[in-house]
Amino acid sequence: MNRFGIFQGVLFLAYLLVQVVIFKNAIFFHTAFCFIYLGYLLRWPVESNHMVSMGVGFVMGFLVDVFYDSLGLHTLTCVLIMYLRPYWLSVLTPQGGYDAGAVPGVAEYGFQWFLIYAAPLVFIHHAVLFFTEAGGFDYFWLTLGKIGASALYTLVLLCLVDVLFTRSKR
Amino acid sequence: MERIFLFIYQYRAFFTFLVLELFAVWIFLENNQFQGTRFFNSSNRIAAAIHTFSQNTFDYFNLRQVNRTLAEENTYLRYELEKRNRQLENAHKIPVDPERINQFDFVSAKVVNNSVSRFTNFLTINKGSNEGIEPGMAVISQVGVVGKVKVASSHYSVVTSLLNVDVMVSGTLKRTGHFGTVQWDGSDPDFINLKYIPRHVKPVVGDTVVTSGYSGVFPSGIFIGTVADIQLSKEAPFYQLTVKLAQDFRSLTWVSVIKNRMLNELDSLEQHVPNFK
Numbered sequence: 001m002n003r004f005g006i007f008q009g010v011l012f013l014a015y016l017l018v019q020v021v022i023f024k025n026a027i028f029f030h031t032a033f034c035f036i037y038l039g040y041l042l043r044w045p046v047e048s049n050h051m052v053s054m055g056v057g058f059v060m061g062f063l064v065d066v067f068y069d070s071l072g073l074h075t076l077t078c079v080l081i082m083y084l085r086p087y088w089l090s091v092l093t094p095q096g097g098y099d100a101g102a103v104p105g106v107a108e109y110g111f112q113w114f115l116i117y118a119a120p121l122v123f124i125h126h127a128v129l130f131f132t133e134a135g136g137f138d139y140f141w142l143t144l145g146k147i148g149a150s151a152l153y154t155l156v157l158l159c160l161v162d163v164l165f166t167r168s169k170r
Numbered sequence: 171m172e173r174i175f176l177f178i179y180q181y182r183a184f185f186t187f188l189v190l191e192l193f194a195v196w197i198f199l200e201n202n203q204f205q206g207t208r209f210f211n212s213s214n215r216i217a218a219a220i221h222t223f224s225q226n227t228f229d230y231f232n233l234r235q236v237n238r239t240l241a242e243e244n245t246y247l248r249y250e251l252e253k254r255n256r257q258l259e260n261a262h263k264i265p266v267d268p269e270r271i272n273q274f275d276f277v278s279a280k281v282v283n284n285s286v287s288r289f290t291n292f293l294t295i296n297k298g299s300n301e302g303i304e305p306g307m308a309v310i311s312q313v314g315v316v317g318k319v320k321v322a323s324s325h326y327s328v329v330t331s332l333l334n335v336d337v338m339v340s341g342t343l344k345r346t347g348h349f350g351t352v353q354w355d356g357s358d359p360d361f362i363n364l365k366y367i368p369r370h371v372k373p374v375v376g377d378t379v380v381t382s383g384y385s386g387v388f389p390s391g392i393f394i395g396t397v398a399d400i401q402l403s404k405e406a407p408f409y410q411l412t413v414k415l416a417q418d419f420r421s422l423t424w425v426s427v428i429k430n431r432m433l434n435e436l437d438s439l440e441q442h443v444p445n446f447k
Binding site: 020021051070072076079130132134135 | 182183186187190191193195197198199214217220221224228288290292294335355356357359
């Protein structure tokens, strides 16, 4: 196993543990949930194989589900955003294209770019997650409120983690 | 044939997506409908160990409240014991079936994982099949109803909370004796709905709601809550009752699992009657 593999493995476990130990309990007003593990999936290297990245999403979602007792729920949403991600990334290609081995993050491409990149994916993830969990559109406004509040909460935390824990290359 | 393979190869990412997604949807539906999926839930050893660690840390912040509820429970139990002693003094002449006295068996367990904010909430407790816990058993706290056991591993069990939009429990208005269905609407963890109380009944705010005992899972008379709000629209056949839950699910630390020793007898009796359920 090379250094890249070990580093990614440790990072994967760190995100998973932080999610299920801390953020599983850090819920505001029974509406705002934080799914910080999305940070790992969003910062997966740009030029990685499409199927490998869906596999990573699958494993991450599955493990989160084991802790949340919601088998399949996070799995299907994670696979969905990992499927959509390369298309969204190619729409957002910066001038001169991505560098080899680039990671989409705040330090690399700036705050504004990251927000445009992450916000729709986070929103889709939360929308599918909460509507599936509610079992349809019976509780529409309540669910929509949860989605909005949680997306905001997750995005703020994602930006914070990105700024605090990655070294700026500029 | 070659062109089919070429086509699949060209869109391999999409087909991988389809396969993974269908698998995820399948396990999601499977998990919700049946009591299968023995291993991949929070009662497996590693997940439960991590939850136990995190719960133990959070426990220190609840100690004061736990102490108070335990003291309250002690007083209540002492009172009940005295009452029972009096009854026994008077009733010693009537022969009583010892099986009926021992019908319900209690196992005390600690909550190691809990949630109240999702639409489908679950608890994990630290007793499992080694202590005789089986799927379908009732779970109560010292205050009221908590839920039903969903899966049990050897040392842990996952309990479907009463705060779960898929769970229905038969409940009775204690004062009038009419029964309905208790079900959560997914919004506020302090309140739950009591449905199907017919309109000729006159419930008032403050009425006690207890379990009916009809399903055989819960013993009858276990406290659920008190009526907090009553609504009756003009042409509806039933009331819409909002019940304030007796148990604060956010501060749940100790629960009891109830084993009904006569459940098999009840079930096999009811199965003899065609179209009973």
